[in-house]
Amino acid sequence: MQLRKTLVTTLTLTFLFAGAADAGPLKRFAHERIDAATPKIIGGTDAQPGDWPWIVALIQSGISDNFQGQFCGGTLIAPDWVVTAAHCTDGKSPGDIDVLAGVTDLKNDIGERVAVKRIVQHPEFNSRNLVNDISLLQLSSPVSPTPAATDVGPETHEGELATIIGWGDTDPTFRNDFPFILQQAEVPVISNTLCQSIYGSSITNGSLCAGYADGGKDTCQGDSGGPLVLPTATGWELAGITSFGNGCAQPGFYGVYTRVATYETYIDDSLNFDYVACADANGDSVINADDITAHKADGRSELITWINNCYKTGSACGDLNEDGQVTRADLFLKWIEIRNAHNDWLAVCWTPEAS
Numbered sequence: 199m200q201l202r203k204t205l206v207t208t209l210t211l212t213f214l215f216a217g218a219a220d221a222g223p224l225k226r227f228a229h230e231r232i233d234a235a236t237p238k239i240i241g242g243t244d245a246q247p248g249d250w251p252w253i254v255a256l257i258q259s260g261i262s263d264n265f266q267g268q269f270c271g272g273t274l275i276a277p278d279w280v281v282t283a284a285h286c287t288d289g290k291s292p293g294d295i296d297v298l299a300g301v302t303d304l305k306n307d308i309g310e311r312v313a314v315k316r317i318v319q320h321p322e323f324n325s326r327n328l329v330n331d332i333s334l335l336q337l338s339s340p341v342s343p344t345p346a347a348t349d350v351g352p353e354t355h356e357g358e359l360a361t362i363i364g365w366g367d368t369d370p371t372f373r374n375d376f377p378f379i380l381q382q383a384e385v386p387v388i389s390n391t392l393c394q395s396i397y398g399s400s401i402t403n404g405s406l407c408a409g410y411a412d413g414g415k416d417t418c419q420g421d422s423g424g425p426l427v428l429p430t431a432t433g434w435e436l437a438g439i440t441s442f443g444n445g446c447a448q449p450g451f452y453g454v455y456t457r458v459a460t461y462e463t464y465i466d467d468s469l470n471f472d473y474v475a476c477a478d479a480n481g482d483s484v485i486n487a488d489d490i491t492a493h494k495a496d497g498r499s500e501l502i503t504w505i506n507n508c509y510k511t512g513s514a515c516g517d518l519n520e521d522g523q524v525t526r527a528d529l530f531l532k533w534i535e536i537r538n539a540h541n542d543w544l545a546v547c548w549t550p551e552a553s
Contacts, residue, residue: 239364240447241415242383247302250363252346252436253380253425254280255298256335257311264311265304265378267296271364271424273436274299275348277340278315279469282423283439283456284323284333292317292335292550299341304365305378313338316550318468320461327400331441332456333423334468336550349428349437349459355387360408361427362453364440366420370413370447376420383415385453387428387437393452397444404460406438409452416453418446426455476547485551493543497536504532 252274261267272282280297287295292314301309316336323330349355363382369375385408393407401407408426409416417424417440426438438455445451458465477485480492508516509529516524518531 239362239366239381239383239416239421240368240370240418242362242368242381244377245302245363245380245382247307249302249382250380250425250427251300251343253363254341255301255304255365256282256286256423257296257298259294259296259313264298264301264309265376268298268304268365268420270420270422271366271440272297272335273425273439274341274343274345275436275465276345276469277342278337279345280335280337281348281436281439281458281465282333282335283441284319284331285325285328285441286423287317287319287333287335288323288325290317291545295335297335297337297341300343302380303378304380310341310343312341315553316473316546318546320464328442328454329400329402330404330456330461332404332439332458332461332464334465346425346427347430347433347435348462348465349435350462351459354389355406355428355437356389358387358428359384360387360437361385361429361434362408362415362417362421362424362440363427364417364421364424366422366424367418367446370416370418370445385409385415388452393454396451397454400442401454404457405441406455406457407452408438408455409443409447411450413447413449413451416443416447418443473547474551476543477551479543479548485548489548490544493540493548497540501532501536505529 254272254274255268256270256272257264257267258269270282270286272280275281295314296311297314298309298311301307314335315338318334320330320332361382361384363380365377365380367374367376368381387406387408390401390405390407394401421440424440425436427434428437436458438457441454441456443451443453477489479489509524512524516528518528
């Protein structure tokens with residue numbers, strides 16, 4: 199398959215943890231404009247300026263040409279927050295990505311290009327089967343386009359006609375036919391039951407599938423992270439995030455999207471979290487290197503407490519690898535857990551606020 203569209207609390211410290219995994223789909227994210235790998239809308243038409251004001255392009259920060267640097271899409275859900283696919287941010291730091299808002303034509307429109315301040319990747323993203331393929335980007339400054347409404351309802355939307363949008367490859371044979379102009383196409387939402395019969399365990403309640411049995415219209419490389427929207431009485435709502443598929447627009451295979459409504463709590467918690475308080479580990483209202491020292495000390499204290507209460511006593515809480523015994527292997531796992539928690543704290547809380 200193709201990737202398409204290739205507080206110091208437990209919640210915050212697990213934001214960047216990605217799960218291990220079973221083998222699975224190929225993402226639709228990076229096209230070959232230069233060295234990216236992403237997908238594009240197949241069977242679509244040109245969008246008109248202003249039709250989709252909340253769509254954004256993710257640009258490689260080191261490339262000044264917006265068209266050449268675009269590698270994924272995203273959707274503005276607040277003036278300074280974008281939702282995209284986790285496979286678009288996995289392994290990247292905020293400094294690797296710029297967000298381009300307010301454009302339809304990547305070659306000729308200017309828009310607003312801003313740096314990314316913070317990446318809040320879903321804590322249980324699985325990079326092999328693309329389960330929980332969702333990530334949030336906080337921008338270094340707000341942008342002016344109106345954010346999109348997000349789907350929060352329990353409806354499956356099966357049978358509804360959705361619109362998919364992106365700058366990805368328009369050639370299903372992967373000849374790298376990437377458009378300057380934003381593309382759009384309509385596809386029906388199908389049942390997860392049918393989709394699971396094709397893609398197996400990669401389809402969960404966090405998935406939404408859409409497309410035609412005969413193929414012909416689909417997202418593709420370069421569309422990853424971009425929106426699937428549904429009409430409402432007042433406009434449009436973001437229901438899906440382009441994730442993966444088997445090829446692009448192939449008969450018998452549908453496009454797979456992250457179902458936004460499933461992640462309402464993750465989105466709300468991430469947008470409303472107090473990252474400044476999280477960064478201020480020593481509580482002195484100043485974000486500086488002293489907080490790093492304090493956070494490391496907290497980690498050492500946690501390790502010592504665990505050693506005394508769990509490891510030395512051979513208690514069940516010491517059996518981290520669940521092999522029925524407490525050994526040095528568990529001690530190593532605990533050390534790794536605390537080290538990773540510190541690194542995640544640096545990435546999610548301290549570094550963005552100290553910069």
